[in-house]
Amino acid sequence: MSEEIRVPIASDADTIVARQRGREAALRLGFSRTDATFVATAISEIARNITVHAGQGEIIIRGLSEEGRDGLVVIARDEGPGIRDVAAVMRQEYASEAGLGIGLWGARRLMDEIEVASQPGEGTTVTMKKWCGFDEVGRLLDDRRPSDPTPGS
Amino acid sequence: MRVATGELRQACPCGYLIASIQSALSDTEVVELRDSLLVEVARHRSRGVIVDVAALDVIDSFVSRSLSTVARTNRLRGAKTVVVGIRPEVAVAMSHFGLGLDAVDTALDLEAGLELLDR
Numbered sequence: 212m213s214e215e216i217r218v219p220i221a222s223d224a225d226t227i228v229a230r231q232r233g234r235e236a237a238l239r240l241g242f243s244r245t246d247a248t249f250v251a252t253a254i255s256e257i258a259r260n261i262t263v264h265a266g267q268g269e270i271i272i273r274g275l276s277e278e279g280r281d282g283l284v285v286i287a288r289d290e291g292p293g294i295r296d297v298a299a300v301m302r303q304e305y306a307s308e309a310g311l312g313i314g315l316w317g318a319r320r321l322m323d324e325i326e327v328a329s330q331p332g333e334g335t336t337v338t339m340k341k342w343c344g345f346d347e348v349g350r351l352l353d354d355r356r357p358s359d360p361t362p363g364s
Numbered sequence: 365m366r367v368a369t370g371e372l373r374q375a376c377p378c379g380y381l382i383a384s385i386q387s388a389l390s391d392t393e394v395v396e397l398r399d400s401l402l403v404e405v406a407r408h409r410s411r412g413v414i415v416d417v418a419a420l421d422v423i424d425s426f427v428s429r430s431l432s433t434v435a436r437t438n439r440l441r442g443a444k445t446v447v448v449g450i451r452p453e454v455a456v457a458m459s460h461f462g463l464g465l466d467a468v469d470t471a472l473d474l475e476a477g478l479e480l481l482d483r
Contacts, residue, residue: 222385222390223390223391223392224390224392226389226390226391227389227390230422231388234421244453245452245453245456245457246458247453247480248421248422248451248453248454248456249460251422252422252423252424252457252461255422255424255426256424256425259391259424259426262391314425315426317425317461317462317463320460320461320462321457321460321461339378352452352453352456
C-alpha cells in the first residue's frame with residue numbers, strides 16, 4: 212500500500228471513518244484481525260484528542276517499509292492549543308479516566324512506537340507505528356475462527 | 365423503544381432491559397445510549413440490563429468508561445448490568461490497553477447474560 216489515506220477530523224463521526232480506514236489499511240497490509248483492532252482502537256483515542264482538545268485536524272495513514280520490516284504509520288495532526296509537558300503526559304502523570312492522558316497512554320500500549328511533537332499554541336502531531344508479524348495472540352484468534360476454512364476439512 | 369444507536373426493549377416477563385447496539389457508535393451516540401439506558405432502567409423499574417456489544421469492532425476508553433458509569437449507576441438503584449458479546453479481538457485490545465470495565469459483569473452472549481441475571 213503506497214497510497215496515503217487522509218481523513219479530516221472535525222467531529223466525532225469522522226473518528227469512526229478514520230478508525231475504519233485504519234483497520235482496512237492494516238488488513239490490506241497483512242496485519243491480523245487483532246492487530247488491525249489495536250490500530251483502530253489507537254486511532255479512536257488520538258482522534259478523540261483532536262476533537263476534544265483542538266476541534267479539528269487530520270489523520271494520515273500509510274504503509275511503511277523500513278529495514279526489511281513492513282508496517283503502518285498513523286499521523287494525527289492538529290493546530291490546537293498543544294501540550295505543555297509532553298513527557299509528563301507520556302509518563303501518564305495526567306492520565307485519568309477522563310483526561311488527555313488516557314488516549315495517548317492507551318495508544319502507546321496498542322502500537323509499537325509513538326512520538327508526540329507539541330508546543331503550546333502550535334498544535335500537536337502524534338506519529339505512531341505498528342509493525343507486522345509480532346502478534347501471536349492475534350494469529351491464534353484468527354486461526355480459531357469457525358468461519359475460516361481449516362486444513363483438511 | 366428505538367434510540368439512534370440501537371434498540372432498547374423490555375424483555376418480558378423477566379423484567380430485564382435489553383439494549384442491542386446495531387453499528388459503530390460516535391462518542392455523541394455513546395452518550396445518548398448511556399443516558400437512554402439510565403432513563404429506561406428507571407422508567408421500567410428493571411432489575412437487570414443487558415448491553416449487547418457484538419456489533420462494536422472497537423471498544424475504547426470512552427465506551428468502556430460509559431459502560432462502567434451505566435453499571436455503577438444501575439447498581440446504586442439495585443439493577444445489575446451485564447455486557448455481552450465482546451468480540452475476541454476487542455477483548456485482547458482492551459486487555460492490552462488496560463481497560464477493565466469496572467463494576468460491569470460480562471457474559472459471552474445474550475443467553476449467558478440472561479442466565480447470569482437470573483442467578
